Amino acid sequence: MKALRDGFxxxxxxxxxxxxxxxxxxxxxxxxxxxxPFAKELPEQYLNVGIxxxxxxxxxxxxxxxxxxxxxxxxxxxxxxxxxEQIRQEMCYPMLNVKIACSHGGLTPANDGASHQCIxxxxxxxxxxxxTVIAPGDYYATRKLVKEATKIYGPVYLRFTRDxxxxxxxxxxxxxxxxxxxxxxGNDVTIIASGSVLHLAVQAxxxxxxxxxxxxxxxxxxxxxxxxxxVRKALEETGAVITVEDHNIINGLGSAVCEVAAxxxxxxxxxxxxxxxxxxSGPYYKLLEKNGVTxxxxxxxxxxxxxxx
Amino acid sequence: MEKEAKIALLKExxxxxxxxxxxxxxxxNSGHPGGxxxxxxxxxxxxxxxxxxxPENPRWEDRDRFVLSKGHVCPIxxxxxxxxxxxxxxxxxxxxxxxxxLQGHPDMKRCPGVDISTGSLGQGISCAVGMAIAYKRxxxxxxxFAMLGxxxxxxxxxxEAVEAAVKYGLDNLVIIVDNNGLxxxxxxxxxxxxxxxxDKFKSFGCRTFCIxxxxxxxxxxVFEKIRMESGCCKPFAIVAKTVKGKGxxxxxNVVKWHGVAPNDDEYKMAMAELEVGLK
Numbered sequence: 001m002k003a004l005r006d007g008f009x010x011x012x013x014x015x016x017x018x019x020x021x022x023x024x025x026x027x028x029x030x031x032x033x034x035x036x037p038f039a040k041e042l043p044e045q046y047l048n049v050g051i052x053x054x055x056x057x058x059x060x061x062x063x064x065x066x067x068x069x070x071x072x073x074x075x076x077x078x079x080x081x082x083x084x085e086q087i088r089q090e091m092c093y094p095m096l097n098v099k100i101a102c103s104h105g106g107l108t109p110a111n112d113g114a115s116h117q118c119i120x121x122x123x124x125x126x127x128x129x130x131x132t133v134i135a136p137g138d139y140y141a142t143r144k145l146v147k148e149a150t151k152i153y154g155p156v157y158l159r160f161t162r163d164x165x166x167x168x169x170x171x172x173x174x175x176x177x178x179x180x181x182x183x184x185x186g187n188d189v190t191i192i193a194s195g196s197v198l199h200l201a202v203q204a205x206x207x208x209x210x211x212x213x214x215x216x217x218x219x220x221x222x223x224x225x226x227x228x229x230x231v232r233k234a235l236e237e238t239g240a241v242i243t244v245e246d247h248n249i250i251n252g253l254g255s256a257v258c259e260v261a262a263x264x265x266x267x268x269x270x271x272x273x274x275x276x277x278x279x280x281s282g283p284y285y286k287l288l289e290k291n292g293v294t295x296x297x298x299x300x301x302x303x304x305x306x307x308x309x
Numbered sequence: 310m311e312k313e314a315k316i317a318l319l320k321e322x323x324x325x326x327x328x329x330x331x332x333x334x335x336x337x338n339s340g341h342p343g344g345x346x347x348x349x350x351x352x353x354x355x356x357x358x359x360x361x362x363x364p365e366n367p368r369w370e371d372r373d374r375f376v377l378s379k380g381h382v383c384p385i386x387x388x389x390x391x392x393x394x395x396x397x398x399x400x401x402x403x404x405x406x407x408x409x410x411l412q413g414h415p416d417m418k419r420c421p422g423v424d425i426s427t428g429s430l431g432q433g434i435s436c437a438v439g440m441a442i443a444y445k446r447x448x449x450x451x452x453x454f455a456m457l458g459x460x461x462x463x464x465x466x467x468x469e470a471v472e473a474a475v476k477y478g479l480d481n482l483v484i485i486v487d488n489n490g491l492x493x494x495x496x497x498x499x500x501x502x503x504x505x506x507x508d509k510f511k512s513f514g515c516r517t518f519c520i521x522x523x524x525x526x527x528x529x530x531v532f533e534k535i536r537m538e539s540g541c542c543k544p545f546a547i548v549a550k551t552v553k554g555k556g557x558x559x560x561x562n563v564v565k566w567h568g569v570a571p572n573d574d575e576y577k578m579a580m581a582e583l584e585v586g587l588k
Binding site: 044045047049050052054055056057058059060061062063064065066067068070085086089090093094095 | 370374416417418424425426427428429431432433434435436437438439440441442443444446447465466469470472473476477
């Protein structure tokens with residue numbers, strides 16, 4: 001068990017050591033974004049601009065025009081909304097090499113309640129031209145995808161979550177931005193998951209396998225650009241796709257998959273995720289359960305899709 | 310160059326900038342003349358004297374950078390870039406036309422010499438802060454100049470950026486406010502009073518100068534002072550009192566000329582007045 005934000009903190013300091021162009025810009029929540037070891041060890045590559053996210057975005061863009069690779073760090077709610085227009089105008093439009101690294105995506109700042117949870121960010125970010133949107137599924141995926149994000153030129157939105165979640169991968173797993181990972185092959189039904197609920201999809205798939213259902217499991221760590229080919233194959237070969245995300249079912253992974261299905265004219269999609277309602281304070285898994293996102297319910301949905309097939 | 314000769318030359322350049330900008334707006338039949346004209350003298354001093362640039366190599370790494378945070382007055386920036394040879398002068402006839410490098414608001418991907426894309430107010434100054442930090446940390450002696458409108462200071466982000474500039478001791482950053490007293494919907498005093506901008510920048514911690522933004526001697530003088538004070542560990546702010554529409558009598562201090570193009574007759578009258586130069 002380890003939190004995605006820890007994956008970011010552990011990776012960014014290594015990247016910063018290797019490359020002095022890597023900068024971190026904090027907005028007074030560096031402790032929560034796990035950037036404080038970076039701040040301490042690499043002060044020349046670190047800025048804390050206080051509770052001023054809009055300015056943080058612009059400062060990041062300015063640094064990028066001078067060849068730096070800044071990571072602007074905040075919570076997903078502020079990173080995707082408070083500074084949304086700055087991201088659009090000063091990063092996406094001029095195609096600048098700035099990374100937005102956000103913790104507290106989805107319902108994971110569970111105790112903090114709705115103001116600090118973020119179920120809209122992926123939808124907002126994937127609407128922006130030139131933006132790449134990544135939601136890693138565990139600690140190791142986070143580390144690798146943060147590193148990969150520094151290898152591509154242009155704005156990248158990286159979405160992490162607050163609380164510790166089980167590992168899906170080990171440290172040797174490799175990732176490529178825009179290329180989904182097929183974790184299980186199967187032909188009856190496909191589960192496509194992303195972000196911090198990937199492990200629930202893994203549990204559901206294991207349960208389904210035990211019951212003799214041939215399930216295909218895909219980690220869609222990159223929401224944009226979406227790996228359309230793997231979605232097309234899933235729709236054509238398994239007929240039914242269940243999407244699972246810790247995000248509003250509107251505009252996130254589920255919608256992205258539906259877009260492919262609609263244009264293809266084949267297959268059925270069932271979206272699982274936050275049911276277009278705000279979160280509240282409470283335990284993370286309780287909040288997910290309220291929205292119908294548990295391993296059992298994912299498995300049930302998959303079986304339902306098979307029997308309807 | 311003798312100071313007097315320099316001042317005379319810069320006044321001449323300012324006249325060329327005004328004529329070029331107005332011609333662009335007239336031909337495009339859209340654009341923002343008022344704020345272009347109020348900024349013209351400051352822009353002449355920047356582009357023909359103060360900024361260290363290389364038109365042959367617009368992305369030269371050691372250049373001074375200029376951020377037009379009030380991006381809507383880009384005709385005056387494009388005029389300066391055209392007259393400095395960043396692109397052929399004839400390009401001015403393409404403002405706001407399909408496929409042009411001269412977009413309605415500055416686009417750094419298309420237009421040589423534009424250091425950052427702007428247009429959404431309040432944002433450019435943050436980018437300027439980022440650039441100035443990068444220059445400092447890279448131990449470059451190049452500087453960053455950011456021009457803002459006074460109406461633009463309504464945006465809270467401006468003050469976020471100023472706080473950061475002060476925190477990081479950016480004495481390589483010069484913030485210039487084109488304080489023409491008018492904004493889109495009316496007088497700043499009516500729409501959103503800025504209060505005394507000199508006091509504001511001072512109280513935020515900037516080394517602040519208040520000048521007449523149409524007096525070329527004062528403009529050149531303030532840039533000289535700023536150069537001499539480099540190393541003061543404070544960002545510089547110049548609050549330049551200006552007149553919106555300056556140089557065209559019927560445009561001066563008239564809100565309407567914020568964002569409309571002159572018609573044929575108005576253009577002819579304006580060009581005749583501009584030819585004479587500022588009184």
